[in-house]
Amino acid sequence: MTVTSTTGRTNTTNTGVTGRGGQAKVQKAKILLVDDRAENLLALEAILSALDQTLVRAASGEEALKALLTDDFAVILLDVQMPGMDGFETAAHIKRRERTRDIPIIFLTAINHGPHHTFRGYAAGAVDYISKPFDPWVLRAKVSVFVELYMKNCQLKEQAALLRLQLDAGRPAAAAGGGQGNGQAGGAGQAQDDTAGAGSRRSAPAGGLLAELSARLAAVEEQADALTKQLDESSDPAAVATATHLERKLSGLRRALDALEPGTTPGNGGGGYAGGNGAAGGNGSPGAS
Numbered sequence: 365m366t367v368t369s370t371t372g373r374t375n376t377t378n379t380g381v382t383g384r385g386g387q388a389k390v391q392k393a394k395i396l397l398v399d400d401r402a403e404n405l406l407a408l409e410a411i412l413s414a415l416d417q418t419l420v421r422a423a424s425g426e427e428a429l430k431a432l433l434t435d436d437f438a439v440i441l442l443d444v445q446m447p448g449m450d451g452f453e454t455a456a457h458i459k460r461r462e463r464t465r466d467i468p469i470i471f472l473t474a475i476n477h478g479p480h481h482t483f484r485g486y487a488a489g490a491v492d493y494i495s496k497p498f499d500p501w502v503l504r505a506k507v508s509v510f511v512e513l514y515m516k517n518c519q520l521k522e523q524a525a526l527l528r529l530q531l532d533a534g535r536p537a538a539a540a541g542g543g544q545g546n547g548q549a550g551g552a553g554q555a556q557d558d559t560a561g562a563g564s565r566r567s568a569p570a571g572g573l574l575a576e577l578s579a580r581l582a583a584v585e586e587q588a589d590a591l592t593k594q595l596d597e598s599s600d601p602a603a604v605a606t607a608t609h610l611e612r613k614l615s616g617l618r619r620a621l622d623a624l625e626p627g628t629t630p631g632n633g634g635g636g637y638a639g640g641n642g643a644a645g646g647n648g649s650p651g652a653s
Contacts, residue, residue: 393438425449438514
């Protein structure tokens with residue numbers, strides 16, 4: 365059986381295509397559904413179609429791995445009990461690949477052998493472990509969290525790439541302006557002033573974009589902070605694993621953003637989410653608050 369894509373309305377795929385005016389046009393994320401039973405795949409499509417994202421079917425672990433070779437996915441819903449390569453083995457292959465190791469996996473299972481079976485799922489790299497039959501509303505809500513995080517990550521990466529292009533474009537011009545100013549004995553001061561003014565004008569758009577990136581990331585960090593605080597007294601391992609995954613991803617994004625700040629060492633300036641100063645001016649990681 366080949367891998368197919370379906371959505372509630374349309375088959376538009378991918379995220380972050382740049383539209384007119386250089387602004388990012390966010391499109392649909394892909395969700396990988398892996399189950400050897402066609403009726404289960406249909407049920408998942410019916411539940412998740414309301415999210416209006418691209419749903420990709422795979423009837424086996426092998427088909428899922430093939431799909432992951434070419435496409436990027438926001439989240440994977442993986443059946444545990446499948447003939448041949450089961451869900452645990454499939455997840456192990458996914459986590460070994462550098463390209464796919466950070467994709468969140470939600471295990472779906474119709475069998476329940478107690479805590480040991482659940483812990484095996486988390487050990488395989490899952491962020492959640494749901495037993496069938498499950499509440500459609502709960503599953504849809506959990507998937508939507510990972511889709512939203514994926515979309516924000518795509519936007520941040522594209523805007524960071526745009527910022528690098530703007531910074532790189534400004535450096536050669538600034539260097540050329542400085543050399544010309546040094547070669548003119550009579551007008552060196554004026555040339556330096558012109559070069560400084562041009563550099564300031566070039567850095568203004570880049571600085572504005574960097575501030576926008578930081579503000580967007582701070583909003584996500586604030587939501588994750590609230591989630592972590594709610595889990596202080598929770599013993600649900602699925603929720604704790606989800607929060608830990610979010611913290612790790614946000615920490616990496618914050619470090620990458622700090623690296624773009626001129627003269628700022630990552631973790632000391634704007635601060636990393638998981639280690640340094642908080643995104644909104646607080647101290648310490650949300651997980652330790």
